[in-house]
Amino acid sequence: MNHTYNPYDNVLKVVSEAANILGYTDSDIEALKYPERELKVAIPVRMDDGSTKVFEGYRIQHSTSRGPAKGGIRFHPDVNLDEVKALAAWMTFKCAVVNIPYGGGKGGVVCDPNKLTEDEIRAITRRFTAAIAPLIGPEQDIPAPDVGTNAAVMGWMMDTYSMLKGHCVHGVVTGKPIELGGALGRSEATGRGVMFTTKNVLKKLDIDPKNTTVAIQGMGNVGSITAKLLHREGMEVVAVSDVSGGIYKESGLNIPDILDYLSQNRKNLLTGYEEDGMTRISNAELLELDVKVLIPAALENQINDSNAERVRADIIVEAANGPIASEADDILAEKGILVVPDILANAGGVVVSYFEWVQNIQSVSWTEETVNEKLKNIMDPAFEAVWDIAHKNKGTLRTGAYLIAVKRVVEAKKARAIWP
Numbered sequence: 001m002n003h004t005y006n007p008y009d010n011v012l013k014v015v016s017e018a019a020n021i022l023g024y025t026d027s028d029i030e031a032l033k034y035p036e037r038e039l040k041v042a043i044p045v046r047m048d049d050g051s052t053k054v055f056e057g058y059r060i061q062h063s064t065s066r067g068p069a070k071g072g073i074r075f076h077p078d079v080n081l082d083e084v085k086a087l088a089a090w091m092t093f094k095c096a097v098v099n100i101p102y103g104g105g106k107g108g109v110v111c112d113p114n115k116l117t118e119d120e121i122r123a124i125t126r127r128f129t130a131a132i133a134p135l136i137g138p139e140q141d142i143p144a145p146d147v148g149t150n151a152a153v154m155g156w157m158m159d160t161y162s163m164l165k166g167h168c169v170h171g172v173v174t175g176k177p178i179e180l181g182g183a184l185g186r187s188e189a190t191g192r193g194v195m196f197t198t199k200n201v202l203k204k205l206d207i208d209p210k211n212t213t214v215a216i217q218g219m220g221n222v223g224s225i226t227a228k229l230l231h232r233e234g235m236e237v238v239a240v241s242d243v244s245g246g247i248y249k250e251s252g253l254n255i256p257d258i259l260d261y262l263s264q265n266r267k268n269l270l271t272g273y274e275e276d277g278m279t280r281i282s283n284a285e286l287l288e289l290d291v292k293v294l295i296p297a298a299l300e301n302q303i304n305d306s307n308a309e310r311v312r313a314d315i316i317v318e319a320a321n322g323p324i325a326s327e328a329d330d331i332l333a334e335k336g337i338l339v340v341p342d343i344l345a346n347a348g349g350v351v352v353s354y355f356e357w358v359q360n361i362q363s364v365s366w367t368e369e370t371v372n373e374k375l376k377n378i379m380d381p382a383f384e385a386v387w388d389i390a391h392k393n394k395g396t397l398r399t400g401a402y403l404i405a406v407k408r409v410v411e412a413k414k415a416r417a418i419w420p
């Protein structure tokens with residue numbers, strides 16, 4: 001691992017590069033370097049053993065120029081200020097690249113949900129929601145699930161916020177349980193968007209998806225749905241992993257079996273899974289497998305200057321946020337590896353969150369088919385636009401995505417005359 005990694009610096013670097021190409025001055029993009037609001041909170045919780053623990057939490061709004069801040073809540077031991085700032089900024093550019101009317105925000109609590117009971121997670125969620133309540137709301141900042149959180153956590157957030165307001169506020173969070181106004185299709189949306197994106201890039205390169213080999217790091221919400229849908233499309237998912245390590249089978253893993261196992265053994269992780277012909281590998285080994293498509297779907301900074309030279313995939317689709325550190329981008333480009341950037345590849349989640357919010361505001365509910373079709377109708381043209389601009393500029397797809405996104409954000413700021 002590179003020890004100087006700062007994800008927020010990574011965001012600023014790519015934004016500056018795009019702004020230069022677009023001909024913006026330093027003044028045009030100065031405001032983008034500073035999150036609009038940063039809130040740090042302390043969350044005291046009575047643990048199941050009777051002791052009191054105080055957890056640290058954050059909610060950061062990077063930008064509200066194009067609409068309310070939007071972005072998930074992460075529960076993970078490594079959550080820190082620079083990470084949440086970066087995740088919030090990535091949301092700003094993600095919402096811009098798919099052109100939905102949001103800015104970017106993100107939140108997190110430093111905790112390890114794998115080591116907490118459900119009661120403890122609920123207590124953290126309620127206290128955290130109360131602490132960030134002054135910032136959030138359907139018109140100003142709308143949280144959603146991210147690493148370590150899920151629909152249940154969103155349900156508790158919605159309930160806590162509604163208690164404070166004295167009435168039911170469905171639109172304060174997205175990714176909720178369906179019974180509370182959650183959108184059909186939201187739980188699968190990020191993985192579905194990754195699937196659309198993977199198919200789009202294979203089509204551009206004239207590669208038949210059938211039997212295309214894929215390795216996926218992370219088997220949480222995003223990784224597991226991606227694995228399910230790519231397997232269904234006929235691709236050969238040869239390796240998957242979670243925090244406990246990975247498994248590999250040259251002829252392709254039995255993905256339905258693995259998903260079935262994980263749904264029943266969440267806490268045992270992949271370490272307990274067995275299949276004929278599979279071998280155990282580390283997360284580091286998974287990233288270096290000789291596959292057509294590599295899909296990091298866990299955390300940031302997985303591919304950096306310490307391992308980029310050894311990556312052998314032809315294509316990397318960034319399902320996670322920030323899995324490739326910026327210094328590795330250049331190494332991968334020199335090796336001819338095509339990278340589909342996070343702000344495009346994993347935008348399916350926030351797009352369907354937007355659909356959920358729209359439905360909540362209008363008190364209507366769309367079918368899952370409608371949601372999936374509308375998602376495709378946003379993801380496919382966004383991919384085309386990024387592909388075209390990247391090729392016109394003879395740059396990477398990441399630069400292409402930021403050319404579109406930075407322009408939309410800066411022009412919104414200019415139109416509002418945000419600079420007095």
Ligand SMILES: NC(=O)C1=CN([C@@H]2O[C@H](COP(=O)(O)OP(=O)(O)OC[C@H]3O[C@@H](n4cnc5c(N)ncnc54)[C@H](OP(=O)(O)O)[C@@H]3O)[C@@H](O)[C@H]2O)C=CC1
Pocket residue numbers: 114145146147148149190217218219220221222223241242243244269283297298299300319320321322346347349350
């Ligand atoms: N949820 C969403 O809608 C969206 C998520 N994303 C991004 O996708 C990524 C995954 O999020 P999501 O699937 O929601 O999160 P989950 O918490 O559901 O899953 C995370 C997965 O990563 C694994 N993991 C955690 N730490 C490591 C590690 N050090 N090495 C390898 N694997 C690890 C976890 O393992 P274990 O289960 O064993 O803990 C789990 O399988 C994140 O970058 C997130 O920001 C992006 C867009 C939307």
Ligand SMILES: O=C(O)CCC(=O)C(=O)O
Pocket residue numbers: 070071072073094142143144145146174175321346347349350351353
């Ligand atoms: O659904 C959302 O609002 C945001 C999901 C998210 O956190 C992300 O895209 O990284």
